[in-house]
Amino acid sequence: MTVTDERATMAAENEQPVEPSRFSLRHPQSRVAWIRPSVWAPLLVMTVFLAVLWQWAARELPYLLPPLPKIGSSLTSQFGYYVDNALVTVGEAAGGLAIGFVAAFVLAVLTSELPFLRRAVMPIAVVLNVTPLVAIAPALVVAFGFGPLPKLVIAGLICFFPILINTAAGLGSVPREVLQVYRTMDAGRFELLWHVRIPNALPFLFAALRIVFPLSIVGAVVAEMSASGSTHGLGTAISTASSMNQLPIVYASILVLAVMGVLLLLAVTLVERRVLHWHDSAHN
Amino acid sequence: MDGSVKVTGTPALELRSVHRVYGFGPSATNALDDVDLTVPSGRFVSLIGPSGCGKSTLLRLVAGLERPDRGEVRVHGVPPAQACAAKMIGLVPQSPALLPWLSVLRNVTLPQKINKGSGKRRERITGFAEHESAQSAPAAPSAPTAPDMRELLVKAGLGEAMHKLPAQISGGMRQRAAIVRAFGLRPDVLVMDEPFSALDEFTRESLQDQLLDLWDELKTTVLFVTHSVSEAVRLSDTVVVMAPHPGRIVDVIDVDLPRPRGDRLFGERRFHEYEDLIRDRLRRAWHGEAA
Ligand SMILES: Nc1ncnc2c1ncn2[C@@H]1O[C@H](COP(=O)(O)OP(=O)(O)O)[C@@H](O)[C@H]1O
Ligand SMILES: [Mg+2]
Numbered sequence: 185m186t187v188t189d190e191r192a193t194m195a196a197e198n199e200q201p202v203e204p205s206r207f208s209l210r211h212p213q214s215r216v217a218w219i220r221p222s223v224w225a226p227l228l229v230m231t232v233f234l235a236v237l238w239q240w241a242a243r244e245l246p247y248l249l250p251p252l253p254k255i256g257s258s259l260t261s262q263f264g265y266y267v268d269n270a271l272v273t274v275g276e277a278a279g280g281l282a283i284g285f286v287a288a289f290v291l292a293v294l295t296s297e298l299p300f301l302r303r304a305v306m307p308i309a310v311v312l313n314v315t316p317l318v319a320i321a322p323a324l325v326v327a328f329g330f331g332p333l334p335k336l337v338i339a340g341l342i343c344f345f346p347i348l349i350n351t352a353a354g355l356g357s358v359p360r361e362v363l364q365v366y367r368t369m370d371a372g373r374f375e376l377l378w379h380v381r382i383p384n385a386l387p388f389l390f391a392a393l394r395i396v397f398p399l400s401i402v403g404a405v406v407a408e409m410s411a412s413g414s415t416h417g418l419g420t421a422i423s424t425a426s427s428m429n430q431l432p433i434v435y436a437s438i439l440v441l442a443v444m445g446v447l448l449l450l451a452v453t454l455v456e457r458r459v460l461h462w463h464d465s466a467h468n
Numbered sequence: 469m470d471g472s473v474k475v476t477g478t479p480a481l482e483l484r485s486v487h488r489v490y491g492f493g494p495s496a497t498n499a500l501d502d503v504d505l506t507v508p509s510g511r512f513v514s515l516i517g518p519s520g521c522g523k524s525t526l527l528r529l530v531a532g533l534e535r536p537d538r539g540e541v542r543v544h545g546v547p548p549a550q551a552c553a554a555k556m557i558g559l560v561p562q563s564p565a566l567l568p569w570l571s572v573l574r575n576v577t578l579p580q581k582i583n584k585g586s587g588k589r590r591e592r593i594t595g596f597a598e599h600e601s602a603q604s605a606p607a608a609p610s611a612p613t614a615p616d617m618r619e620l621l622v623k624a625g626l627g628e629a630m631h632k633l634p635a636q637i638s639g640g641m642r643q644r645a646a647i648v649r650a651f652g653l654r655p656d657v658l659v660m661d662e663p664f665s666a667l668d669e670f671t672r673e674s675l676q677d678q679l680l681d682l683w684d685e686l687k688t689t690v691l692f693v694t695h696s697v698s699e700a701v702r703l704s705d706t707v708v709v710m711a712p713h714p715g716r717i718v719d720v721i722d723v724d725l726p727r728p729r730g731d732r733l734f735g736e737r738r739f740h741e742y743e744d745l746i747r748d749r750l751r752r753a754w755h756g757e758a759a
Contacts, residue, residue: 200539361561368531368559369550372581379578383569462569462633 197255214306232348244396248432255439258432265421266440272416274444276332276404281396288344289389292351297373298380306352313345318403321410330413351393354385387463397448401441478545480657480689481507481530486539488525488715498714500536501527505708505717509544512683512690514700515708516746518754522715523693524756527659530691531559540719546593548579552588555583558655558688560663564646572641573630575715576618576649594656620648624678640671644678651682654739658683658693664699674704680728698748701742707719709746718753721746 217223235252258268259266295302317338324334358380366376408419416435425433457464473639488500501521507513515523528534528539532548543551551557566575621630624644629637635644642665658749664672680703694700700707701723709719723742725733732740 359563361563361565362567364528364531364533364583365559365565365649366563367533368552368557368659369555369579369582370549370586376581379582380567383567386569419604462635 219228232292247429247431250435254432255436258436262433266436267416269416269418269421269437270440270444273401273404273408273418273441276335276407276417277339277400278367279332280336280341281400282344283336284340284343284396284400285347287340288347289351292348292355292383292385295348296355297377302352302468306349309345309348309352313349316407317336317341317345321403321407325407329359330411334411335404335407335417338407339400342403346392346395346399347389350388351385355381357388358384387460388460389445390452390460393456394449397452398445399449401445405441471510471543479542480509480511480544481504481505481513481691482540482545483526483529484540484542486526486529486541488529488534489537492677497505500529501714501716503539503569503715503717504528505720507691509689510617510687511705512539512692512705513659514692514693514701514704515710516696516697516700517710517750518712519695520715521710521712524661526710527661527691529691530657531557531659544593550589550593553586554593555586555653556590556593556656557577558653558658560643560650560651560658562662562665564634564639564642566642566645566649568634571631572626572632572637572645573617573621574644575634576621576652576743579618579649579653617624617648617652620652620682621645621705624648624682626731638671640675644675647675647679647682651686651688652709654686655688657689657691660725661693662695665695672699679703684728696721696748697743698734700746701725701739702734707746707747719749721749756757 238249239252241253291305295305320341321334321338324337328334328337355377362380363376366380371379403417404417405422408414408417409423411420412423414420416443422434422437425431425437483503483505486500486503490497490499503522503526505526507530510609511528515526517523525534529536530548533550535541545555548557567571570578588730589652615641618627618630621627622649625695626637626641626644626648629641629645634642637645643666646662647660650660664675667675676699692700704723707723708717708750710716710719711718721742723743724738
C-alpha cells in the first residue's frame with residue numbers, strides 16, 4: 185500500500201470532519217443589508233414583544249422573573265461589581281482556552297504525523313467530545329479546591345476536544361494531488377506541515393473556535409457554581425444571589441455573560457475574516 | 469528540428485521490466501506488466517490508452533510516488549526517490565492542486581522555498597549525467613528566482629492574475645498556473661497526468677500551444693498522459709500506446725512532424741495519418757484484449 189492510499193484511508197477513519205461553518209457576520213453584504221428596515225424591523229418587533237412578555241410575567245410570577253428596570257438598576261448601581269466578576273470569569277475562560285488550545289493543537293499535529301498515535305487517540309477523543317465534560321466540575325473541585333485551578337481545567341477540557349478533532353481533520357484533509365505535487369519535490373515533514381497542512385487546517389480550526397469560545401465561559405461558570413467556597417466570578421455571583429432570592433442580580437449576571445459571549449464570537453469572527461479571507465472568496 | 473534526437477549517454481527515463489500489481493489474490497490488478505520504456509533527454513512523450521491501462525500508475529512510478537513490485541525505474545540514471553530529492557521532477561496532476569490560500573504568484577514560487585538542499589544533490593546527478601553524455605544535455609540551470617517566475621507567469625498569460633487567488637481565476641488559468649509551477653522547478657523531467665482533460669476545447673488548444681512554447685524554451689523531458697489522439701499527435705515526439713488487462717505498452721510511434729507545429733500542419737494529411745495510425749493501434753490493442 186502506498187503512502188497516499190494510507191493517508192486516504194486514515195482520513196476516512198477520521199471521524200466526521202466538521203465542515204467550517206458560515207456565519208452571517210462574515211459576509212460584508214449582510215452588514216450593508218442591515219440598513220434596510222425590512223431587515224432590522226422584524227428583530228426590533230420581536231425584541232419589544234419579548235420585553236413586554238417578560239414584564240407581564242414578572243408582574244404575574246415575581247419568583248420567576250425580575251422586572252427589567254430592576255435588572256437595569258442593579259447593573260448601573262453595581263457596575264464595578266459586575267465588571268470585576270466578569271473579568272474573573274473571562275480570565276478563567278481565556279486561561280483554560282489558551283491551555284486547551286495549545287495542548288489540542290500540539291496533539292493534533294502529532295496525531296497527523298504519527299499514525300499509531302492517531303489510532304490510539306482519535307477514537308477516544310471522539311467519545312469524549314460528545315461527553316458533557318462540565319459534569320465532572322464538582323469532582324474537580326474536590327480534587328483541586330476552590331482556587332482558579334479547577335476552573336481552568338474545566339474550561340480547558342471543554343475546549344480541548346473540539347479543537348483537537350477539527351484541527352486533526354483539517355491537517356489530514358489536504359487533497360491527495362496537492363500532497364503528490366509536494367512529495368515529488370521531496371518536501372520535508374516540517375515544510376509540508378508549515379506550508380500546506382496547517383494553513384489547510386485553519387478553516388477547521390476556526391470552526392472549532394466559534395464553538396469553543398462561548399463554551400469556555402460555560403465551563404468557567406459551571407466550575408464556579410460547583411465550588412461553593414468560591415468568592416469571585418459571575419457563576420459565583422449567580423449562585424450566591426439565587427440562594428438569597430436576589431433575582432435582579434441573577435439575571436443581570438446572565439445578561440453580562442450573554443454580552444461576553446457575543447463579544448467573544450465577534451472577536452473570533454474578526455480574526456477569522458483577516459486570516460481566512462481566501463476561504464471566503466473560495467466559497468462565494 | 470526533427471524527431472531524431474541522438475540517444476547518447478544516460479536516458480532521461482528508463483523503465484526496465486516494470487511490474488506493478490495492486491491488491492492480491494484473485495482480485496489483484498496487474499496495473500503494469502513487464503513494461504520497458506526508454507526516453508532520451510528532451511523528448512516530449514505521450515502515453516495514450518483506454519482508462520485502466522496503467523498510465524497514471526506509470527507516472528506515479530516515475531514521479532517516485534510509488535515503487536514497482538518488480539523491475540527498475542531510473543530518472544537520469546538514478547532512482548526516482550533520488551531524483552525527487554534533487555527536485556529534478558515536476559508533476560502536473562489532473563487537477564491544478566494549487567493552494568487556495570496563496571496567490572498565483574506565491575503558489576508558483578513556493579517550490580523554491582521547499583527542499584532547499586536539492587541544488588547540490590541535483591548538481592551531483594545532472595553534472596554526472598552531463599559529463600557522461602559529454603554534450604549539450606540542456607539540464608539544470610541554477611535555481612529559478614522570483615522574477616523569473618513572474619516572467620514565466622506573464623508568458624503563460626497569467627500576468628494579470630498573478631496576485632489573485634486560485635478561486636478568483638478560471639479553470640484554464642489555474643491549470644496554467646500548475647504548469648508554470650512545475651516548469652518553475654526547471655525540472656529535468658516533467659510528468660503530466662491528463663492536465664487538460666477537464667478543460668473545454670478552446671482552452672485546451674491554447675494551453676497546448678503554451679505548453680509547447682514553454683517546453684521549447686526550457687527543453688525538459690516531458691511524459692504526458694492523455695486520452696486524446698489528436699492532442700498526442702500535436703504535442704509529441706513519441707506516442708506510447710498502452711493497453712489494459714494487464715497494463716502494458718503495445719506500440720511506440722515516433723511522430724515525425726516538423727516543429728513548431730501550427731494550425732496549418734493540423735489540417736495536413738500527414739498529421740491525420742498519424743492520428744489514424746494511433747487510432748488503429750489503439751483499436752487493435754482493444755480487440756487483441758477482447759479475443
Ligand atoms: N491505488 C490503487 N489501488 C488499487 N488499484 C489501483 C490503484 N491505482 C490503480 N489501480 C488499478 O490499476 C489499473 C491501472 O490504473 P491507472 O494507472 O489509474 O490507469 P489509467 O491512468 O491508465 O486510467 C486500474 O485497473 C486501476 O483500477
Ligand atoms: Mg489515470
